[in-house]
Amino acid sequence: MPMPRDEHQPVPEEPAPLRVIGTRPPLYGAVDKVTGRAVFGADISLPGLLHGKVLRSPHAHARIVSIDTSRAESYPGVHAVVTARDLPEGAGERFERDNTLAGDKVLYVGHPIAAVAAESPHIAEEALALIDVQYEVLPPVLDVRRAMEADAPLLHEALRTWSLAGQAASPSNVAEHLQHVKGDPERGFAEADVIVERSFTTTMVHQGYIEPHASTALWHPDGSVTVWTCTQGAFPVREHLSSLLHLSMARIRVVPTEIGGGFGGKASSYVDVVAALLARKAGRPAKVVMGRDEVLKATGPTPGTFIRVRMGARRDGRIVAAEAELCYEAGAYPGSSVGSGADTIFACYDIPNARVDGYDVVVNKPRTSSYRAPGATPAVFAVEQVVDELAERLGIDPLEFRLLNCAREGTRRVSGQPYPRVGFAEVLEAARAHPHYRAPLGGPNRGRGIAFGYWGNWAGQSCCTISVNADGTVSLLSGSVDVSGALTGIAMQAAEELGLELEQVQVRVADTASIGYTDVSAGSRTTFGTGLAAIEAACDVIAQMCARAARLWGVPVETVSYDRAAFTTSLDPTKRLSFRELAAQLSATGGPVMGRGNVDGDVLRRGGAPGLHIADVELDPETGKVTVLRYTAVQDVGRAVHPGNVEGQIKGGVAQGIGWALYEGCFYGEDGQLLNPTLLDNKLPTAMDIPEVEPVIVEVPDPVHPYGVRGAGETPIVPVAGAIANALYRITERRMERLPMTPAYILERMGVI
Amino acid sequence: MTVNGRPVSIEVEPDEFLADVLRDRLGLIGTKIGCREGECGACTVLVDGDAILSCIYPALKAEGRSIVTIEGLTREGELDVVQQAFVDAAAAQCGYCTPGFVMVVRALLDRNPHPTEAEIEEALAGNLCRCTGYYQIKEAVQLAVERLGAGGGAP
């Protein structure tokens, strides 16, 4: 329960204004980062450390006929070579195992097959070349729709499509067909005066975090292991290790280091098990650091997609029916973000009749993973252009059209749940009132587009402990890894609840042996969910300390209350102890005070974060080059615990969205080779490519959180591609049906080439 | 060579790179490696005052030269003007690119204490940041320029 206040405590007459929440203190860890002291994944150093390198498949699809590691094993300086045979029999889920070290097949270029631990990275690389693998090369399938065809090459003989009808009888590359239906779409379309249907294709994109994955493993004489890794979630890594090594969780300690960007891509484990296997076999600690090409080829980019959207509206402006088909690349193993794509695609709108079909399709590419609001960006790129087109055909202003149809509290989603309180209309109204919406464009070949996006924001499970120090400061231990300021937000909530200054709160990130299970820092849940845990721990501390005060004063605990950093009792107005004063007396009154918060946020019906973006772009009609001139991102964040941090998340998300919209992508050749496995060719925006982004924070507090926090980190990327596409339409009068919208593609759409 | 003001003498392999020598041999982990292609700038250090990419800079090139890494900017526990500006402008989110940016900004301001906005953008063009969108980083540079101009902190 997030608000464990004692019912007997009198409610203060005037709630104290917030002192910490809403301010902009320096972020936790900032000094360590600017001085280079912050320890990231590859910075771990241990005596006797060996260096690991991974042998990866050169083929996109092949059967492994044989692996001979003998020459590598006897290479001077090599201490261990591992393959899938070194994994315990039957350990882990089949797909998990196979993606750690390949079993009988390799399914993408870069698929890990074996690993070597040696005295130096150099020697390890040389030894990789001595591992002999015989392959039977098979034809790859690289396009999501081709993979769905009955005669496409199959990745997994045993894969059968799961759908509402149960499991299919014959093998397929379609792992799942999900479907949501609301109302009666056929009847809805029959009522429509205008119907628009379009299909879109988007390319796989990598999250582009600057720090490659790195993991260091050290086995202890008692058979337990410590693993240092840059991860968004130490606990899921522990589970993964436990499952694949057949080791109990009590024998595993995962220590999360600082993480140099994740955006969802470090929520999965790639080299942790390999590091552990190598270290165990070699009898020495082992570190595996991925190279940039390995990161781009063999981690977890976001799916490429094929999306078809059909929507119908009446002349009065009401959308009456909608239909979408989403085909998402899962990569080599099932589990793409098609589910959340299907959830998000119509999320902003109140549509009485709708059907969404989602297909999770395997292809010979790396297994896809989450990238900031997984699955949402392509879906919103598609739907927002169709919505725009409907508005245009009906002669209604695009923002007004969205206001007319937007979801509100109580609106039932296509996937079934009704919305709690969420600021859809508030965001639209704030955008409409913003000067950007009416500002003159100021030149030829310029256009303005808007897009409306939503991300559901996960809650998850979190743990926090707060220990009271004798000098009145507290030590907060967070089960969540810090992602870009979330930890500061958590500490601020604790400080607020405790009535303390932020400087009095010491913060640390725990390892898996030091605190209870905490889900990954992802899904825009960390400030929200672990904040709840911190608040609960703070309330626990206050309750314990109230009991101490009661004991000290010899009064019933129900008469003791805590307000504005002081304990008082209703029985005697002269009795007053500040937090610090009471903290000094804890040892003498019963011992240390330690509060805990362990929260399952998923039981709460929380709402997510809607965002409306306005983009002004200029197109060079001869070269197709797009320049983003001005950008405004309006978002409901519930409550901005640290407004600077929230603004930073919005700007960062928009920057990523611009790269995704205009040029980023993982491009594959026909043989399944990634053509751009380097940063040289997989370009990320630089300081010269991003315009000023103006974030506009709207606060419609989420009622399930004591401070109204929603979570803000993911929504900023969602509407960007759609807003830019809609702006380009104004200039070119062509809908952009492909991502990225490269100069060549735009000219093609215009018929210039 | 001299590293952060101290003379250093070590044996290195002919094909070892400066970044690895700094990190693995000298324990200076503040210099980060993002790509080993010279594309991301995270490994930027100063050699005789010039910003260079240490991940593709053969270590032997540094023979006889003066190297400054991120660790060399802090003096007696005091943050350098650029470092402080990065903290105050909240220019570090995940922080992985931060040392590289701080070094390139330090090199810029050492040579050109009054850069124009265009000059700042050009100077930053060799460093990638995936988290911030660069806005706070540019703000940090402006802040450092202001403070240097006001006499706050010699290079």
Add this chain to the structure above:
Amino acid sequence: MWRDYLFARSVDEALELLARHEGQARLIAGGTDLVLQCQRGECSAQVLVDVTRIPGMERIDERDGSIILGAGVTHTQAASSALLRLRAPLLSEACRVIGGPQVRNVGTLAGNLVAALPAADASLALVALDGEAEVASREGRRWVPLSEFHAGVGLCRVDPTSEVMTTLRFRSLGSDYRAAHERLARRRVHALPIMNVAAVAAVREGRFADVRIVVAPVAPTPLRLRQCEAFLEGRQATPEVIREAADLAASLVHPRDSLLRGSGEYRRALAGVMVRRALERVAGGEQTGRTWT
């Protein structure tokens, strides 16, 4: 990768070290291209001979109507040289956009030429300026015109295992000369461009003279559009003439389809557009080098 890293203190010593290793050694200046080539396995040199400590290789002078640059001149030095900014802004501007400041600080123009990447900016400008390189070998020294310098992707007419570039030079352009550099890349800087055009010409009494137009990457080497240059020679610098020249330019280039850089058709159209724009700027009186978009 390489087993020895040596420093040469003079050109002669460099030649001697190269000769001693009989094709197994090659020169390194900044190394920003060479190191990547070695990492990719495209360069099998066992020994690297560093030429950055040879005294006198960083000069930038003007003498007898020519601008002379030592082979050790870096992009940063070229970009900030007062002489080049005044007398050859096409080159100083091209040197400003390459890579990021870190790459420009160590990368030399000579190295850029030798790396022979199809779209390299400094090379483009030097070819447009009708530059030459002095190459020293055991047999003596010779001048190689830069328009004939490139033999293919990664190949140039200097043998980096036995020859040393010492100097670059080009005739200073008179005050009636104009130059323009058009560049299109997916990001504004620090990117190999999708298309890169340099145009230099004198405009005398409203007519083009001594025209040089270089385009890249549309072929393995930077391409001088000689037919286009010949077409423009002596013609009025009018929009119609320029448009005709641009169409001719587009017909002269045959870029391949590239998944990363765009279809051949797109790139051909682009070449035409950018040649037209460069010529318009030249005709319009522009002295300086660059727009990049």
